[in-house]
Amino acid sequence: xxxxxxxxxxxxxxxxxxxxxxxxxxxxxxxxxxxxxxxxxxxxxxxxxxxxxxxxxxxxxxxxxxxxxxxxxxxxxxxxxxxxxxxxxxxxxxxxxxxxxxxxxxxxxxxxxxxxxxxxxxxxxxxxxxxxxxxxxxxxxxxxxxxxxxxxxxxxxxxxxxxxxxxxxxxxxxxxxxxxxxxxxxxxxxxxxxxxxxxxxxxxxxxxxxxxxxxxxxxxxxxxxxxxxxxxxxxxxxxxxxxxxxxxxxxxxxxxxxxxxxxxxxxxxxxxxxxxxxxxxxxxxxxxxxxxxxxxxxxxxxxxxxxxxxxxxxxxxxxxxxxxxxxxxxxxxxxxxxxxxxxxxxxxxxxxxxxxxxxxxxxxxxxxxxxxxxxxxxxxxxxxxxxxxxxxxxxxxxxxxxxxxxxxxxxxxxxxxxxxxxxxxxxxxxxxxxxxxxxxxxxxxxxxxxxxxxxxxxxxxxxxxxxxxxxxxxxxxxxxxxxxxxxxxxxxxxxxxxxxxxxxxxxxxxxxxxxxxxxxx
Amino acid sequence: xxxxxxxxxxxxxxxxxxxxxxxxxxxxxxxxxxxxxxxxxxxxxxxxxxxxxxxxxxxx
Numbered sequence: 001x002x003x004x005x006x007x008x009x010x011x012x013x014x015x016x017x018x019x020x021x022x023x024x025x026x027x028x029x030x031x032x033x034x035x036x037x038x039x040x041x042x043x044x045x046x047x048x049x050x051x052x053x054x055x056x057x058x059x060x061x062x063x064x065x066x067x068x069x070x071x072x073x074x075x076x077x078x079x080x081x082x083x084x085x086x087x088x089x090x091x092x093x094x095x096x097x098x099x100x101x102x103x104x105x106x107x108x109x110x111x112x113x114x115x116x117x118x119x120x121x122x123x124x125x126x127x128x129x130x131x132x133x134x135x136x137x138x139x140x141x142x143x144x145x146x147x148x149x150x151x152x153x154x155x156x157x158x159x160x161x162x163x164x165x166x167x168x169x170x171x172x173x174x175x176x177x178x179x180x181x182x183x184x185x186x187x188x189x190x191x192x193x194x195x196x197x198x199x200x201x202x203x204x205x206x207x208x209x210x211x212x213x214x215x216x217x218x219x220x221x222x223x224x225x226x227x228x229x230x231x232x233x234x235x236x237x238x239x240x241x242x243x244x245x246x247x248x249x250x251x252x253x254x255x256x257x258x259x260x261x262x263x264x265x266x267x268x269x270x271x272x273x274x275x276x277x278x279x280x281x282x283x284x285x286x287x288x289x290x291x292x293x294x295x296x297x298x299x300x301x302x303x304x305x306x307x308x309x310x311x312x313x314x315x316x317x318x319x320x321x322x323x324x325x326x327x328x329x330x331x332x333x334x335x336x337x338x339x340x341x342x343x344x345x346x347x348x349x350x351x352x353x354x355x356x357x358x359x360x361x362x363x364x365x366x367x368x369x370x371x372x373x374x375x376x377x378x379x380x381x382x383x384x385x386x387x388x389x390x391x392x393x394x395x396x397x398x399x400x401x402x403x404x405x406x407x408x409x410x411x412x413x414x415x416x417x418x419x420x421x422x423x424x425x426x427x428x429x430x431x432x433x434x435x436x437x438x439x440x441x442x443x444x445x446x447x448x449x450x451x452x453x454x455x456x457x458x459x460x461x462x463x464x465x466x467x468x469x470x471x472x473x474x475x476x477x478x479x480x481x482x483x484x485x486x487x488x489x490x491x492x493x494x495x496x497x498x499x500x501x502x503x504x505x506x507x508x509x510x511x512x513x514x515x516x517x518x519x520x521x
Numbered sequence: 522x523x524x525x526x527x528x529x530x531x532x533x534x535x536x537x538x539x540x541x542x543x544x545x546x547x548x549x550x551x552x553x554x555x556x557x558x559x560x561x562x563x564x565x566x567x568x569x570x571x572x573x574x575x576x577x578x579x580x581x
Binding site for chain 1: 528530531532534535537538539541542543545546548549550552554555556557559561564565
């Protein structure tokens with residue numbers, strides 16, 4: 001039974017939505033240039049950057065997959081969050097890659113690659129990042145829609161219909177202010193969303209810790225998973241491959257995840273970007289552990305078979321995702337339910353809008369660059385960016401409706417992210433710190449990095465190869481992507497001076513751009 | 522709650538998350554608002570150029 005009250009909770013949600021939309025649309029008057037639209041005129045300071053980064057990197061999908069990790073693996077499921085926090089702190093303190101990247105004064109990572117590896121690599125990297133990013137983001141809407149339908153306690157028999165309505169409404173809300181105000185609207189709304197989201201997350205977590213209690217949470221994890229519920233190395237479904245894959249993924253993510261990097265590139269200077277990283281690092285542990293505890297609480301409170309009886313015909317994957325929203329639906333009192341839904345809407349809208357503006361930036365700045373023979377006027381540039389954001393919205397709706405995930409959500413996101421993270425991370429490190437890196441190596445990384453994760457995702461969908469894909473598993477596939485991209489980068493770069501005819505302009509290693517030369521040891 | 526119940530690492534991390542996140546939320550809310558004001562003020566200074574750009578918006 002739901003505690004959702006249309007009068008009280010509905011008013012809280014309505015108030016939040018009105019405030020966000022008004023704030024997002026009002027800043028439109030400050031957007032006069034493409035640079036304002038895409039990177040907010042590089043005027044972002046530390047605390048706005050922290051709020052924006054935290055709001056962007058926590059969506060409803062984050063809440064769902066981290067709760068799923070908690071439900072499936074206990075506290076050990078929060079391991080990726082701890083690893084990411086450590087990577088973020090390390091990169092923030094040292095400025096590894098992010099410092100030369102910001103100092104280069106580029107709008108996107110592929111723009112930096114062009115300086116070192118040439119325009120073709122820039123274009124190919126742009127295509128790869130957008131492909132991986134959109135596949136990754138393609139499942140956000142559906143999962144968010146499912147969460148909202150379940151947590152509000154709508155009639156489960158019409159789950160599909162409600163999900164479509166929710167998906168469309170969410171997309172429209174986020175798209176409207178993103179199209180109108182670009183990154184500037186995204187930043188201002190991210191700030192509001194960060195406050196609402198954080199208030200909701202903290203309040204619900206404190207209530208759960210008070211109601212369920214630490215002893216019951218740990219006892220439940222011990223009963224279901226023994227020591228493997230606390231230690232990923234001893235968990236039969238996780239193991240060392242899970243930890244290593246997540247370490248590779250976390251480091252690549254911190255260095256090259258476009259929505260994260262977009263905040264560094266929009267920051268006032270490299271030092272501000274590094275501060276954002278250092279001071280946001282612990283949030284990445286929170287974003288896994290807090291919803292993870294919600295998932296563990298669902299495991300502790302819901303009796304076995306509750307979810308299966310409630311959602312007949314649900315797949316095994318859904319049976320691990322649905323318990324958390326169903327548990328919250330039955331537990332949260334009126335008022336807190338409204339705050340939670342507003343918080344989750346905030347989380348979703350900030351992520352959706354930020355992701356849309358990020359991929360739009362890449363498409364406009366890098367993929368369409370060769371087609372802009374003459375300099376476009378600011379108005380034409382803004383119009384194109386707005387069209388691109390709208391088209392991304394249409395893609396997200398269609399993909400979200402059609403695609404069915406066959407593994408746990410985190411594994412899917414890790415794999416689709418690795419399609420480009422493996423290549424771009426190898427290229428970025430080589431670009432900043434290896435003098436002999438060249439376009440052969442970069443091309444090799446772009447070709448070989450995505451092969452394994454794409455093949456794995458395709459094999460999963462084909463009945464004849466699905467058992468084989470299941471046997472290999474997502475973690476080995478993900479590790480293979482990073483190893484393949486790194487090896488291709490090194491081998492390609494070393495082969496070029498041997499195989500390419502000497503004296504050819506493209507045969508010579510490009511000199512390091514001046515802004516990067518300080519970063520080379 | 523009666524203590525860490527033998528799982529000190531996860532207990533400390535959980536409590537740390539709740540305390541840290543609550544503190545940071547309040548602090549970032551205050552300082553972030555100030556950052557937004559400054560950002561919009563800087564962008565406003567850019568407005569004459571913005572107006573000019575908008576005026577020159579005829580495509581070639």
